[in-house]
Amino acid sequence: MITCKEFMAVFGDYWEGEVAADVRRQMEGHLSHCRTCHVVLDSTGKTVKIVTESGSFDLPDEATKPIVAQIMARIRQHLAS
Amino acid sequence: MSYFREVNVGGTYPQFGTFQAFFGFVPNVFSAQTLLPRVVEAEAGIARAVLLEDRGLSRIQKGSISLTVSVAYGSEYWVAGYYQMLRSQGVPDSTLNEIVVNHHRADLPISDKALLDFTRKLATRAPWLSGGDIAELRRHQINDESILEAVMVTGLTSLFCTLSAGLGPFCDFELKAIPPVGKMPTAAVGAYVGGTGGPYVLTVERSPDSFPPFAFFLNRFGFIPNVFRAQTLRPDVIEAEAAAVREVLQPEDFLSRSQKEYILLVSSAANLNTYCVAAHCEMLRRMGVTADESDQIALDHHQAGLSEGDMALLDFILKLTSRPAEFSRDDVDRLRRSGFTEEHILEAVAVTALNSFFNTLQMGLGTTPDIIPKRVFGPEDEHRAAAGEHLPERAQEDPDAELVAKAQSGDLDAFEELVTRHSRRVFRALVGIVGDVEEARDAMQDTFLKAFQHIGTFQRRSKFSTWLLTIANNTGLQRLRDREPVESLDNAGGGTEADFFPRQVRTWADNPEQLYSAAERRRFVEQGMLRLPAKYRVVLVLRDIEQLSTEEAATALGLGVAAIKSRLCRARLMLRETLAPHFIVSSQSELTRIGL
DSSP states (O other): OOOHHHHHHTHHHHHTTOSOHHHHHHHHHHHHHOHHHHHHHHHHHHHHHHHHHSOTTOOOHHHHHHHHHHHHHHHHHHHHO | OOSSOOOOOOTTOTTHHHHHHHHSSOOHHHHTTTTSHHHHHHHHHHHIIIIIOOSSSOHHHHHHHHHHHHHHHTOHHHHHHHHHHHHHTTOOHHHHHHHHHHGGGSSOOHHHHHHHHHHHHHHHOGGGOOHHHHHHHHHTTOOHHHHHHHHHHHHHHHHHHHHHHHHOOOOSOOOTTSOOOOOOOOOOOOSOOOSOSOOOSOOOOOOTTTOHHHHHHHHHHSSOOHHHHTTTTOHHHHHHHHHHIIIIISOOSSSOHHHHHHHHHHHHHHTTOHHHHHHHHHHHHHTTOOHHHHHHHHHHGGGTTOOHHHHHHHHHHHHHHHOGGGOOHHHHHHHHHTTOOHHHHHHHHHHHHHHHHHHHHHHHHTOOOSSOOSOOOOGGGHHHHTGGGGSHHHHOOOTTHHHHHHHHTTOHHHHHHHHHHHHHHHHHHHHHHHOOHHHHHHHHHHHHHHHHHHGGGOOSSSOHHHHHHHHHHHHHHHHHHHSSSOOOSSSSSSOOGGGOOOOOOSOBOSSGGGSSOHHHHHHHHHHHHHTSOHHHHHHHIIIIISOOOHHHHHHHHTOOHHHHHHHHHHHHHHHHHHHHHHHBOOHHHHHHHTTO
16 A cells, blocks of 8 residues: 555656556556545546636737837848848 | 549439538538448438437537537638528527637537537547446436437548548638647546446437347348447437448458458547457458457558558558548548559548547447457557547648738738637736736847747747747746846756655635636636746646647747646646635535535
8 A cells, every 4th residue: 555655755656657557457446546636636637627627827919919010120230230 | 522523413413412411501511422332321310310319419519519629620621601590590600710710719518518519529539428428417317318419420530530530522611710730728538448437428228129130230240339339318319320330431342341340440540449359350360360460450550561552551441541631632532553443442441430439439429349359459559540630729730821921022911811710828928927917018029029039940840839839938037037036947046856745635625716706717727827836837838828739839938848747747736736725615505515
């Protein structure tokens, strides 16, 4: 039986599906009775989904054009100098 | 029109009617198979049942699934085909463009986005699909008939994508409006399941005495495979599948039965499909091939004592299954030089495509093996099978190649187009590194100026976008170094990734994204990310927002793959802590939930 600490130590590999079959079984055994680790696994999945769909730090369309224009102006200036 | 000779079947060839009815045109990939009309007939039969019968999903939903799956396979041919089909059904270009680039941003109902998440995962990471993914669909009120249909449409699209890779048809449409195929966000991968968690959908009892396809399977296989039993909500599709088995797999006028079983075995192994490998090993055992010999063919056909011709055939199949984006006329010509005729090769492609359909159905329905498998495939087999290499994320040609070549020869307009294409991505990466929106804007100018100055030295060892992100990374890092106090991206500071332990352990709401508006969620995420140390924030931006592969992120940041994986895990856990207060179930509702 693995502990929560041991579970968290291989959490990333488990998430990516990169643990050996016997480790996977142990982790699933742990998850079946440990509410804390179950919550962490579930909410990490929800976090990834929220981040992925958030469109964070995206530039609005209207902001892109002037920035591209500024960049190209700077490049043309560089070429001229 | 393709790698293969065509036979004039006349404009009213009845099998083409199905494709005309669904697509509004007859895709060239079907004309390319007229040397073997029985194959076209089998494909049309399945297409008719899956695409023209509107049971659970509408035609537009089916087309959207197929468009997403075609993007996942990197099939430009089918992206153009489905784009045109959906356009003719009245879907606006703006929605279609978003589906191609990132369906989460498309103007679609949330349940349709969940369907696209599911089918994309089925197309790209099928062995990781689990009952949890099905539960997610049900949470969106998607019923069993629709789930089954979504699996079938995904399977059919992988069949079509395999055909187009192997046959090389001319594109039916040159749609200039389609944006470069993007890296769509992948649903959370989760644990490796291996396609055995189901059956995921309801089934109906059917007897071989009254249902002829089951009588056929019983006669052919000696049992009724679970993959067919799991589809009994749709007897019409099972009938078409039985006809396809009869028309594509049984005849021996070109390839022999054993050659076809070799193809099915090698192609299923490449897809990590334990169920289908076990089934085809059993078929070969009945033909006198021992279990050890079959296992060796699945593992490495070069060490299995096969003839030179059969080895060449299986080399061809393995590449078609694992690396379709790299497939070309040269592969067909190489097989011809090994003594195979056009009909042989065409049939080999059709068998592989049909296998792709059945492999997808099995994984999507999670049926348990009928035969105890000698070998259970796991994620550790993936490197051998190279299964992931069919994903555009890993093997797709650089969509910027043409513009880069022009820019390298001094074409300023081409460089401006590259700036336009990548400015948003570079901006996001820079915010991730410097953690400040205004500074990221400045750093963006420096990045593109450096890229312009050095584009002549870009040797295309990576994609242009990855190279550009490397420059952005260096530019951002320089700005961090210029700051006081220094925030580092190296290993110093912040502890190790393994020693992090979560503090927020209360249950989250079932659909947390529904608790707030998109703008609020974005604000929470941005605030949370800006509070992360830079070394975690940047990995999170590149992997979860930019959807770079681990390898690409490692290249862009000059770090090892292990460091990226470890930091990504830590970053997600840290951000989870920050987001938790917004998304946990309230105390009262939690008490209600556990019945107190």
